[in-house]
Amino acid sequence: MTPVVAARSGPREDAERFPIPHLEAFVATILTAAELPPADAQTVARLMVSADARGADGHGVFRLPQYVQRIQAGGINRHPQMRLVQDHPATALLDGDNGMGHLVMSRAAAVAMEKSASTGIGWVGVRYSNHAGPAAMYAAMPLEKNMIGLYLAIGNANHMAPWGGTELLLSTNPIAIAVPAGTHPPVILDMATSVAAFGKVKRKLQDGEPLPLGWMIDGMGQPLTDPAHAHDGSLLPIGGPKGYGLALMIGLLAGTLNGAAFGREVVDFNADSHSITNTGHCVVAIDVARFMDLDAFKAAVDAVCEQIHGSPTLPGAEIRIPGEHSAALVAESRELGVPLAPAVVRQLELMAAEFGVNPL
Amino acid sequence: MTPVVAARSGPREDAERFPIPHLEAFVATILTAAELPPADAQTVARLMVSADARGADGHGVFRLPQYVQRIQAGGINRHPQMRLVQDHPATALLDGDNGMGHLVMSRAAAVAMEKSASTGIGWVGVRYSNHAGPAAMYAAMPLEKNMIGLYLAIGNANHMAPWGGTELLLSTNPIAIAVPAGTHPPVILDMATSVAAFGKVKRKLQDGEPLPLGWMIDGMGQPLTDPAHAHDGSLLPIGGPKGYGLALMIGLLAGTLNGAAFGREVVDFNADSHSITNTGHCVVAIDVARFMDLDAFKAAVDAVCEQIHGSPTLPGAEIRIPGEHSAALVAESRELGVPLAPAVVRQLELMAAEFGVNPL
Numbered sequence: 001m002t003p004v005v006a007a008r009s010g011p012r013e014d015a016e017r018f019p020i021p022h023l024e025a026f027v028a029t030i031l032t033a034a035e036l037p038p039a040d041a042q043t044v045a046r047l048m049v050s051a052d053a054r055g056a057d058g059h060g061v062f063r064l065p066q067y068v069q070r071i072q073a074g075g076i077n078r079h080p081q082m083r084l085v086q087d088h089p090a091t092a093l094l095d096g097d098n099g100m101g102h103l104v105m106s107r108a109a110a111v112a113m114e115k116s117a118s119t120g121i122g123w124v125g126v127r128y129s130n131h132a133g134p135a136a137m138y139a140a141m142p143l144e145k146n147m148i149g150l151y152l153a154i155g156n157a158n159h160m161a162p163w164g165g166t167e168l169l170l171s172t173n174p175i176a177i178a179v180p181a182g183t184h185p186p187v188i189l190d191m192a193t194s195v196a197a198f199g200k201v202k203r204k205l206q207d208g209e210p211l212p213l214g215w216m217i218d219g220m221g222q223p224l225t226d227p228a229h230a231h232d233g234s235l236l237p238i239g240g241p242k243g244y245g246l247a248l249m250i251g252l253l254a255g256t257l258n259g260a261a262f263g264r265e266v267v268d269f270n271a272d273s274h275s276i277t278n279t280g281h282c283v284v285a286i287d288v289a290r291f292m293d294l295d296a297f298k299a300a301v302d303a304v305c306e307q308i309h310g311s312p313t314l315p316g317a318e319i320r321i322p323g324e325h326s327a328a329l330v331a332e333s334r335e336l337g338v339p340l341a342p343a344v345v346r347q348l349e350l351m352a353a354e355f356g357v358n359p360l
Numbered sequence: 361m362t363p364v365v366a367a368r369s370g371p372r373e374d375a376e377r378f379p380i381p382h383l384e385a386f387v388a389t390i391l392t393a394a395e396l397p398p399a400d401a402q403t404v405a406r407l408m409v410s411a412d413a414r415g416a417d418g419h420g421v422f423r424l425p426q427y428v429q430r431i432q433a434g435g436i437n438r439h440p441q442m443r444l445v446q447d448h449p450a451t452a453l454l455d456g457d458n459g460m461g462h463l464v465m466s467r468a469a470a471v472a473m474e475k476s477a478s479t480g481i482g483w484v485g486v487r488y489s490n491h492a493g494p495a496a497m498y499a500a501m502p503l504e505k506n507m508i509g510l511y512l513a514i515g516n517a518n519h520m521a522p523w524g525g526t527e528l529l530l531s532t533n534p535i536a537i538a539v540p541a542g543t544h545p546p547v548i549l550d551m552a553t554s555v556a557a558f559g560k561v562k563r564k565l566q567d568g569e570p571l572p573l574g575w576m577i578d579g580m581g582q583p584l585t586d587p588a589h590a591h592d593g594s595l596l597p598i599g600g601p602k603g604y605g606l607a608l609m610i611g612l613l614a615g616t617l618n619g620a621a622f623g624r625e626v627v628d629f630n631a632d633s634h635s636i637t638n639t640g641h642c643v644v645a646i647d648v649a650r651f652m653d654l655d656a657f658k659a660a661v662d663a664v665c666e667q668i669h670g671s672p673t674l675p676g677a678e679i680r681i682p683g684e685h686s687a688a689l690v691a692e693s694r695e696l697g698v699p700l701a702p703a704v705v706r707q708l709e710l711m712a713a714e715f716g717v718n719p720l
Binding site: 086088089090091093115118119120121123125148161162163164165166167169175177179187189191192195217219220221238239241242243245246248249251252253256257258259262263264286287288290291292297300301304307308311312313314315317318319320321322 | 446448449450451452453475478479480481483485508521522523524525526527529535537539547549551552555577579580581598599601602603605606608609611612613616617618619622623624646647648650651652657660661664667668671672673674675677678679680681682
């Protein structure tokens with residue numbers, strides 16, 4: 001099996017839809033066939049399908065072949081002994097023992113929520129984790145306890161140079177923040193610190209389209225618009241030096257502070273399926289009720305959303321609150337099934353045949 | 361006195377330099393003459409001069425006339441009874457009772473550090489504060505205890521529309537993060553969520569120069585390049601919807617969560633010197649030693665800085681680590697004095713005459 005590229009398949013018109021429980025069971029079966037413990041396989045499957053259900057299809061079921069390849073190559077510990085190497089009233093450092101990122105981050109979020117319930121906030125740093133899917137998923141976990149969630153991560157491949165430089169020392173290190181609302185969907189921001197994700201660049205290559213100006217530069221600082229040369233260039237950070245600075249700080253907080261990989265230590269998990277990635281993240285849970293009455297807060301968030309939604313728009317434009325598009329996609333996926341691109345479906349069918357399990 | 365505009369004076373060639381203690385004493389004298397208690401006047405003066413010393417001249421002594429105007433107009437409480445309206449092991453909510461922002465935020469940072477020393481992290485939300493100067497200053501306070509600092513704030517005037525909208529519901533809400541290093545200066549990011557600060561727009565107006573493309577748009581979404589029409593347009597967020605999303609989340613965390621003003625509630629403190637601004641901020645202190653050995657962490661941060669500095673540059677470019685330029689300016693200011701633009705010096709001399717105190 002060749003390394004799987006990280007292009008987003010996108011919710012296209014030709015997508016096929018599958019009921020959530022059916023798709024979860026299929027993914028869990030494959031992961032179990034790859035010898036993950038069944039309970040862990042189910043947890044990972046649930047989160048992977050949840051990514052597709054919310055529209056983060058570049059971080060969902062699409063990744064299954066790559067995950068299985070890494071598990072089989074020995075790049076993932078199937079039986080990690082996760083442990084808190086630091087444990088304080090409001091902070092902890094979790095060593096994921098190179099387990100599946102979804103399992104490590106679920107544990108980290110649970111610890112953050114426990115600490116927050118006790119002290120008002122829980123900040124849990126993580127090392128020796130792996131790619132864990134969309135950032136929003138972990139920022140959103142504390143919402144179930146009426147907590148605000150914050151998530152930072154080091155991406156699993158460096159595609160961005162420092163501002164003014166040419167060496168790809170930075171990933172598109174994402175930040176996600178989730179805030180509970182009342183009648184409005186939770187406000188959830190999930191953003192990379194680059195103008196475009198590298199997966200979008202790969203999609204342009206697949207589609208035979210040039211890259212828009214402002215996405216990438218080449219080694220001379222000139223605009224790079226031919227996606228076939230993307231590996232010779234650098235993604236551009238949002239706001240120039242600002243996005244570079246933000247990616248750097250996220251690297252220090254999610255990586256260096258936790259003893260996780262950053263800079264030249266980062267393993268390109270698209271090109272290498274066996275090396276330990278030592279992926280760093282951190283997840284934070286903030287207990288809203290420690291600041292103000294929960295219902296009053298939710299009403300205030302609703303009011304902010306309504307004020308923004310009710311404000312005048314540019315000609316032909318609409319105003320979105322972060323998170324509401326995902327919430328609509330989740331509702332749609334529950335009703336109609338989770339959309340998968342035909343290419344992804346074909347890859348899943350190949351895997352089913354390979355493992356001798358029932359087809360999708 | 362007419363309302364003071366928030367243009368940056370900038371460290372120009374024609375700047376005059378003043379020794380730090382001398383400038384601090386002058387500012388404290390003026391603030392005392394405006395009937396701030398002497399100890400408070402000294403604290404505010406020290407922080408205001410510190411802003412200029414680090415190059416944040418748009419948030420330093422330049423603001424003195426505006427602050428005095430607000431104090432005299434009754435828009436600032438000279439004798440605030442600050443209190444923790446919420447106080448938990450790792451979080452607190454500080455009501456600043458409409459005191460000077462510098463005093464409120466110094467108190468908030470102290471509380472955050474105390475809580476962090478006890479639990480690993482302290483997150484302090486603030487309401488009923490005021491403009492407090494550069495974000496970096498408060499993110500940097502925890503450095504003295506070998507803690508990482510994080511600061512979020514709601515700006516004191518709305519200059520940015522939601523993405524797709526035209527109503528100025530957002531400020532350029534800044535974020536600052538400070539991380540201690542070993543031999544390298546602390547890594548300190550201080551960024552607005554807009555491409556350009558509104559002060560820079562005003563500077564272009566003063567200098568008779570057009571605005572670069574990408575700074576602002578007009579009410580039809582077209583590029584706005586004439587700074588004389590800046591008040592009819594919107595600053596653009598970094599990364600389009602990303603910067604908008606970040607400004608919104610900072611608003612929810614620094615404002616809504618603390619019961620502080622956000623959206624239409626925000627008072628334009630440049631145009632109105634008497635209304636209570638109910639400015640919201642939050643400051644966070646994270647105790648590095650709760651994650652890893654302090655010296656090992658500092659060495660790791662140095663290694664990241666050296667890796668980035670030692671990496672190849674674009675033709676004619678240099679690579680900067682956030683915070684090192686400010687550190688160099690601080691060293692220069694200590695040696696040569698703090699630079700003030702001639703227009704600022706003239707304004708200070710006018711104030712000295714007005715209050716009958718010794719000239720600068």
